[in-house]
Amino acid sequence: MYMYSGTATSWCSTKQTLVATSSNHAELIALYEARHECVWLRSLIHYVCESCGLESIEKSPTVIFEDNAACIAQIKDGYIKGDRTKHISPKFFSTHKLQVEGKVDVKQIPSSQNLADLFTKAFMNKGVQATRT
Numbered sequence: 001m002y003m004y005s006g007t008a009t010s011w012c013s014t015k016q017t018l019v020a021t022s023s024n025h026a027e028l029i030a031l032y033e034a035r036h037e038c039v040w041l042r043s044l045i046h047y048v049c050e051s052c053g054l055e056s057i058e059k060s061p062t063v064i065f066e067d068n069a070a071c072i073a074q075i076k077d078g079y080i081k082g083d084r085t086k087h088i089s090p091k092f093f094s095t096h097k098l099q100v101e102g103k104v105d106v107k108q109i110p111s112s113q114n115l116a117d118l119f120t121k122a123f124m125n126k127g128v129q130a131t132r133t
Contacts, residue, residue: 002038010037025088027070028075061099064104074093076096076099
């Protein structure tokens with residue numbers, strides 16, 4: 001889910017077409033898919049800002065929140081680590097390049113605060129109440 005000025009502007013919830021061998025693998029795939037939307041949205045916002053004479057967002061990175069610490073560590077380093085992840089396609093680590101270029105910044109967020117989980121996980125009553133305020 002992408003937010004701009006506190007408003008949801010783009011979101012998607014689909015089943016992954018690949019079989020992930022771990023939650024880390026699944027998160028890397030999801031992050032790879034999300035980066036495509038991020039690149040397109042940054043391009044669109046840059047065009048609109050430029051057309052209206054507003055300051056471009058190109059100077060600041062888009063923050064992407066991720067709740068899987070292993071996924072964040074691998075994206076920050078930009079490579080496959082060890083025997084447990086050597087089977088993962090290198091293309092799923094391409095978010096690292098965007099991070100190096102300063103276009104995205106992948107940050108950790110607790111699962112309890114991850115708004116995107118609204119689309120993928122069942123919430124108990126307490127979780128639903130927290131999102132209503």
